Amino acid sequence: MTSPAPHFYLGPVVPRWQPATLDDVRKALSDGTVRERHWIDVKRQVSTSESDKKEFARDVASFANDGGLLVIGVAEDKANGTFSVAPVPLSGLPEQVDQILRSRCDPPLFVQCHPIEDSGAEGSGVLLVEVPPSPLAPHMVDGRYHGRGDTTKYRLSDAEVVRLFGLRSARQVVARQLIDVEIARDPVPVNREVESRLYAVARPLAAPPELLTEHLMGREIHDLVLARAGGSRHWQRLDEVEPRAAGRGWHTYGLNSRSLWLEFDKVKTMCDLEIADNGALTLFASQLSSWRNAGKDTTQKFLDDDDAVAVVRGLVELTGALGTAYGYPGQWQLAVGMTNLLKGVSRRADLEWSNTPEDMLRYSADDYLNATTASTAECREHPGAVTHRLMYRLVRALGTADQSAEIFA
Template sequence: MRINGEGQWQPETEADIRACIDDADLQESHYLDMKREVGDNPRKRKETAADLASFALDGGALLIGVAENKENRTWELAPQPLNGLAERIEQVAASAVDPALFVATHEIPSAADPTTGYVFVQIPQSPSAPHMVDGVYIGRGDKTKTRLSDAEVTRYHAKREPIEGHLERLLDAERDRDHVPAHTQQTGHLYLVAHPLSARRDVALQLVRDDGSELLQLIVALEGTIPRDVREFAPTPGYATATATRAQGRAWCTQAALGPGRTFESTSAHNDEEDLLDIEFREDGGIRVLMGRMTATWGRYGGDAKTVVADGLAVAYALRVVRWADAIAERTGYHGSWGFGVLATGLRGLSSSAYQERFSSGPTYDADEYREVTTASGMEIHTRPQAVAGRLVGRLVRGLATSVRYDGLLRAD
């Protein structure tokens, strides 16, 4: 029996499944269930949705293509047509479970006929659990799915609210420790936080407190994963050429962020607040980003000056932070969930830079700031970082009417 990095059985071949059956090791449990098929009628789709949702509280797996022999209560191989099967499972998780559930599917072809086989569905512990199917919250007992009582649902929701509140407080703390005092800021600022929700407080100690070369390599290497459409919007991480030791970890920042005690120092005759960039990695695995160009003034050195919202930069840094979190998780062996938050200020009455590029005036934003928090499993940030970033900044680009330009960058393929 092959065990993955999170302590769960993970078959890779039909032989792995057969061996587990022959050894009588394949058993339904709190973390594993088997089904012959998914089915394509509404009743069977609902049953599959409930099976998936039942694992969301603690994580688990569903193996499709194995049938139970009712007479002797053993399992038998029952390979299913693979064409479109994994996609159907993912569609059920996304459309029949509320809120939509992230799952990872792995096809295992049959040796006799590779067009048939099995699908091993991994359901990571969901930060949004419990999930509903057809208006009913689903949980899991020792071996089967269960309907959660109102009291159980209330208890689970009560556990989730402190996480969201904690992320909100982290955003407020970043605004409070901004290099530039709020009353002197001349541009809108962007703050991003990423925080491992169940890691040791020193999970990234060695990574953060060494000479910093591995962290720098991480930043540089992952730039190639950022879509070209937004990757080169300034300031890029390449602008952060200075390093600073911090109370909580290590930072890379622009010269404008190198004032003593994390204060802002203008380094030119012109205000260079738009050059402000500070990327901080912490001993507890957390990431903090401050960027001073959430709004930018175009044409200020000649022509008609106009201040615009740099929403493309928000998209780029949301994608970066999720990618960096995944890399830190991989390097530290942390497999748990993450919390993310974004706060953008100085937005009211401004339109997106995307419209200015076309010499037109787009819709103006009607709020002073934008903020959003979300949570994601380690598996989701590894396999669908765009979707996590989309939950962070999707509402911002919709509010600025630039979804057509950026939505494609914020959706998993």
């Protein structure tokens, strides 16, 4: 699947910018569409000196709070206050940008690079570095946090840092509301003595209400769902499809119209995915735990945390695929919740069965909840990183973070 054409937000009073050629960049520089402001900056090049690398990382980190764009390959005539295209070698430049931001920003910062080649000089051009609003903002560089003013970056005050961290906390409140809605509409009765469940939501933050209305019943969107089936037994069981009031549903046998009609004692692993007209995805998966013997006269609840991580990875990948296929490049809010986890042990744990039950590493809370935001591009290109933000704290507590490294990659 090819990536959509670049489509950049440059501020509330400027139309979105969609450059396809270097002439588009030249025109935007001459008419003032591209000039240094809160959401955009220009640079002549990315230097290889250590001080310049730090300065570049600070520039990008300052954009991560609200989002922004850096245009590399632009010269400034300060005497006249004008800008002009000054093509730079593009080979290896996106990789250099990525390496700088991963090694000098804490936490590492995701950006998307869009090269625009000069038709008259093969291999040269400008590089557009798109910086989406980061769910992990603020990002520290060299021990300091930075923000963006009208035209330049500045060091954030303590109060501004507290405000940004407060926004992170607020996302958890919204996540709890989203997950509580999904728990309330779970169609399968819960046997809390036996079973852990997972609920997940991916909600576009600025999509039109009918983003997918004309596409929901088509074969293409069905194929996008089926493409996730390889990573999880739950995704593999989404073999029934139907239209619904909310959009379109994929579900396991027995969950027609998101209503259970099988006898409860015949219910096995159940899974339901719903995609709404505006692109929102909701998913639940049952039976993510089981009871087994754990030594003489002892039973233990074992959690299928490996499949839980794979289920979430599949949802992140599908989010990126849907946004790409149907023209929504913006931000998504993603939330994951799991229930009935208390005292569960990972089934992947390398347990010494001779140990007493007290020696086993158990999950120390009943529920799990986490949330993040991510752009379509990050879900598409770095689904492991998004999954890591959503699920790392679960597997860390179960002692299986190393076993999840491949899914997080």
